[in-house]
Amino acid sequence: MPTLNEVARHAGVTPATVSNVLRNRGRVGETTRQRVLEAVAALGYRPHLAARALAEGRAPTLALMVSSIANPFYPEFALAVERAARTSGHFVIICNTNEDPLTGRAYLDQIAGTLSEGVLVTNANLDFADLHTTEARGTPVVLCMWERPHEPPGLPCVAVDFRLAGELAGQHLLALGHRRIGAIVGSKATGVHAARYQGFVDALHAAGAPKGRVKHALDTIQGGYTATRALLDADPTITAIFATNDLPALGAMHAAADLGLSVPGELSVIGITDIQLARESRPALTTVAVPTVEVAGLAVSLLRELIESSYGQAGKAAAPDAVTVPMRISSPPELVVRASTGVPRSP
Amino acid sequence: MPTLNEVARHAGVTPATVSNVLRNRGRVGETTRQRVLEAVAALGYRPHLAARALAEGRAPTLALMVSSIANPFYPEFALAVERAARTSGHFVIICNTNEDPLTGRAYLDQIAGTLSEGVLVTNANLDFADLHTTEARGTPVVLCMWERPHEPPGLPCVAVDFRLAGELAGQHLLALGHRRIGAIVGSKATGVHAARYQGFVDALHAAGAPKGRVKHALDTIQGGYTATRALLDADPTITAIFATNDLPALGAMHAAADLGLSVPGELSVIGITDIQLARESRPALTTVAVPTVEVAGLAVSLLRELIESSYGQAGKAAAPDAVTVPMRISSPPELVVRASTGVPRSP
DNA sequence: CTGAAAGCGCTAACAG
DNA sequence: CTGTTAGCGCTTTCAG
Numbered sequence: 001m002p003t004l005n006e007v008a009r010h011a012g013v014t015p016a017t018v019s020n021v022l023r024n025r026g027r028v029g030e031t032t033r034q035r036v037l038e039a040v041a042a043l044g045y046r047p048h049l050a051a052r053a054l055a056e057g058r059a060p061t062l063a064l065m066v067s068s069i070a071n072p073f074y075p076e077f078a079l080a081v082e083r084a085a086r087t088s089g090h091f092v093i094i095c096n097t098n099e100d101p102l103t104g105r106a107y108l109d110q111i112a113g114t115l116s117e118g119v120l121v122t123n124a125n126l127d128f129a130d131l132h133t134t135e136a137r138g139t140p141v142v143l144c145m146w147e148r149p150h151e152p153p154g155l156p157c158v159a160v161d162f163r164l165a166g167e168l169a170g171q172h173l174l175a176l177g178h179r180r181i182g183a184i185v186g187s188k189a190t191g192v193h194a195a196r197y198q199g200f201v202d203a204l205h206a207a208g209a210p211k212g213r214v215k216h217a218l219d220t221i222q223g224g225y226t227a228t229r230a231l232l233d234a235d236p237t238i239t240a241i242f243a244t245n246d247l248p249a250l251g252a253m254h255a256a257a258d259l260g261l262s263v264p265g266e267l268s269v270i271g272i273t274d275i276q277l278a279r280e281s282r283p284a285l286t287t288v289a290v291p292t293v294e295v296a297g298l299a300v301s302l303l304r305e306l307i308e309s310s311y312g313q314a315g316k317a318a319a320p321d322a323v324t325v326p327m328r329i330s331s332p333p334e335l336v337v338r339a340s341t342g343v344p345r346s347p
Numbered sequence: 348m349p350t351l352n353e354v355a356r357h358a359g360v361t362p363a364t365v366s367n368v369l370r371n372r373g374r375v376g377e378t379t380r381q382r383v384l385e386a387v388a389a390l391g392y393r394p395h396l397a398a399r400a401l402a403e404g405r406a407p408t409l410a411l412m413v414s415s416i417a418n419p420f421y422p423e424f425a426l427a428v429e430r431a432a433r434t435s436g437h438f439v440i441i442c443n444t445n446e447d448p449l450t451g452r453a454y455l456d457q458i459a460g461t462l463s464e465g466v467l468v469t470n471a472n473l474d475f476a477d478l479h480t481t482e483a484r485g486t487p488v489v490l491c492m493w494e495r496p497h498e499p500p501g502l503p504c505v506a507v508d509f510r511l512a513g514e515l516a517g518q519h520l521l522a523l524g525h526r527r528i529g530a531i532v533g534s535k536a537t538g539v540h541a542a543r544y545q546g547f548v549d550a551l552h553a554a555g556a557p558k559g560r561v562k563h564a565l566d567t568i569q570g571g572y573t574a575t576r577a578l579l580d581a582d583p584t585i586t587a588i589f590a591t592n593d594l595p596a597l598g599a600m601h602a603a604a605d606l607g608l609s610v611p612g613e614l615s616v617i618g619i620t621d622i623q624l625a626r627e628s629r630p631a632l633t634t635v636a637v638p639t640v641e642v643a644g645l646a647v648s649l650l651r652e653l654i655e656s657s658y659g660q661a662g663k664a665a666a667p668d669a670v671t672v673p674m675r676i677s678s679p680p681e682l683v684v685r686a687s688t689g690v691p692r693s694p
Numbered sequence: 695c696t697g698a699a700a701g702c703g704c705t706a707a708c709a710g
Numbered sequence: 711c712t713g714t715t716a717g718c719g720c721t722t723t724c725a726g
Contacts, residue, residue, distance in 0.1 A: 001460055001461075001484060001485060003702095004703060004705095005703075013712075013713085014712070014714080015704075015705090016705080016706085016713065016714080016715095017712060017713075019704065019705060019706090025705090025706090027711065027712095028712080029711055029712080032712080044484075046457070046460075047461065048401075048461045048702090048703050048704070049406075049461040049462040050397050050400035050401045050406050050702090051401050051461075051702070051703035051704045051705090052703080052704055052705075053400075053718090054395075054398050054401050054703080054704075054718050054719065054720090055705040055706080055717085056704080057718065059396075059397050060462070061440065061462075069416075069426050069429070070422045070623065071422075072419065072422070074422070075416045075417045075419070075421070075422040076417050078441065079416050079417045082443050083443075091440045091442075091457075091458060091462065093408065093438045093439065093440050094425065094429065094440075094441050095438075096426060096429050110393070110396065113348055114394065114395045114397060114398075115397060115438065137348060222627075250627070253629070257629045258629075276417065280568045280597070282600070282605075282629075350718095350719055351721095352719075352720090360696075361696070361697050361698075362719085362720075362721090363696075363697065363699095363721080363722075364697075366721060366722085367695095370721090372721090374695065375695070375696080376695055376696080394719085398718070398720045398721090399719080401703065401704085401718085401719080401721095402701085402702055402719075402720040403721065404702065404721095
């Protein structure tokens with residue numbers, strides 16, 4: 001691997017000049033520029049990114065924290081993040097926390113600021129204190145899927161109005177005529193899907209409909225499957241299932257299939273997110289779509305801004321504007337009606 | 348961010364000593380070691396990975412090239428890769444080629460050897476010449492899913508006997524009594540699934556069964572869907588579909604659903620790979636499982652070995668053992684019978 | 695057992 | 711416009 005120095009020698013200039021032509025910095029004469037470019041091509045020179053990172057004091061990578069990339073939502077998101085990151089020359093390092101805050105911390109400790117100049121956090125079971133620590137150490141962090149635009153998390157974030165998503169789902173079911181609706185909340189009671197469920201309840205309330213049964217479940221197909229069976233077991237008159245995420249909704253459809261209930265004939269099912277699988281299931285899942293690609297784009301660009309300004313204010317003492325934690329809000333979720341919802345069966 | 352130097356000062360020693368205790372190198376006195384450790388803890392020191400990379404001449408990351416992380420097989424594989432990589436302190440950078448060889452080359456050019464010390468390649472539409480180039484430049488490359496153990500690709504790889512997988516699938520269908528089987532090959536005629544289809548044909552041949560119809564398709568659910576409809580259109584007497592991958596197999600099931608054909612009652616469907624979705628579809632997909640996690644582990648450890656030896660032989664002139672390109676073979680694929688296959692309908 | 699010194703490959707002022 | 715001079719933070723001989 002040829003170095004900058006060798007290229008410089010080959011071109012009969014100094015390393016600084018080569019560096020300059022390569023990054024269009026200091027103005028360089030056209031003839032030397034050509035000479036340098038030729039040398040670069042001749043030697044097949046490629047800049048050593050680690051060296052550059054050290055010299056610049058910043059690494060060209062972003063860390064993407066996910067609980068498990070195997071959860072089908074994350075790959076879609078990761079793809080969008082990577083695309084956005086590439087536009088600013090960033091590479092993305094994927095950090096699976098495997099739902100373990102300690103693993104998450106280990107990642108943050110190791111790469112934040114030393115190999116990555118910014119951190120993107122999805123709903124990855126992380127300790128907020130750890131995130132604040134890495135922020136305090138100078139590495140910007142942004143939360144990618146904050147659920148409650150009206151209750152900022154105290155960390156830069158891009159928020160999606162998930163309460164609205166829940167409400168839209170509820171309204172859709174209500175409009176179809178459903179009154180006995182089971183709800184599957186894909187997390188513990190205190191969990192991250194509270195806003196979605198709240199929206200659903202709001203819709204019910206506004207329509208004067210009864211509140212219905214709720215079941216908390218793992219945010220997986222299996223979780224939705226189990227929850228649905230429990231729900232239907234407890235109340236066979238349920239005509240629709242609202243799940244706070246697509247995966248459990250898919251599980252609900254499976255449960256229906258196993259119980260011999262047709263969807264949507266005998267049971268309607270709706271989810272939230274609109275992952276690819278939602279389109280591809282049979283029947284195709286009605287859901288409330290979250291603008292995934294947009295969120296990824298917003299998150300990356302917010303992170304970039306934070307990174308830039310973090311270098312900018314390096315000299316400033318005690319920035320008191322730390323109170324204004326930035327938050328971007330994505331465009332609102334939208335109902336996508338597909339084949340898993342319909343009018344309720346007659347009693 | 349405290350530096351090694353500051354820690355050294357704090358502990359009243361030199362940076363070299365701190366470095367030594369941190370990596371258990373030069374023997375260090377127990378008392379100074381303690382002192383250093385305290386200083387490290389007190390200052391919250393974390394090594395600067397980019398600086399270390401430069402000094403060591405090697406980066407702590409591996410590049411994982413995939414065509415699109417959104418294809419459901421890759422996340423599962425990526426997760427396994429990351430787990431394996433962590434055991435040697437490596438981070439993984441995910442590189443989506445988006446099926447574009449140029450994008451792949453751009454990635455290789457930029458990070459191979461400068462930010463990543465090794466490259467893992469899945470079936471990511473890459474130019475082999477580019478891979479050889481990066482290898483020649485000194486960055487080891489390993490192919491992760493080579494399909495034909497008996498025709499080494501000329502690059503280090505871990506191979507899976509996909510011909511066998513196709514054969515097992517064929518045998519299963521045959522054993523059930525199917526004779527009119529449609530095949531969906533998830534790639535162009537010249538493509539990467541040739542071995543799988545060959546195995547299937549071998550099984551047919553061995554049983555003296557007719558060869559049946561074939562349709563090439565995109566390696567997606569949609570591709571399988573379209574292909575299935577075409578197949579059934581051309582020959583309604585088909586009783587089973589063999590797909591060279593799970594995604595198209597899933598698509599076949601959807602097509603069946605839309606045509607009002609019950610699976611497996613009126614149409615059996617089998618795939619290859621056993622992605623998570625196969626377990627989670629309804630009916631659950633019968634498939635031939637590839638040992639994904641094992642393959643990831645083999646690939647990472649092979650890559651590690653290549654990396655180590657590449658540093659080792661740095662001085663040696665013209666290593667003539669370049670002829671022995673290493674290949675690891677995974678344990679054989681295994682048939683997983685689930686609910687999508689059964690005896691053929693009576694004529 | 696520990697310190698001093700050189701350098702990894704590149705960038706960033708500042709001179710000339 | 712181009713060259714000089716310092717490092718970035720860490721590792722690694724080699725002396726002491």
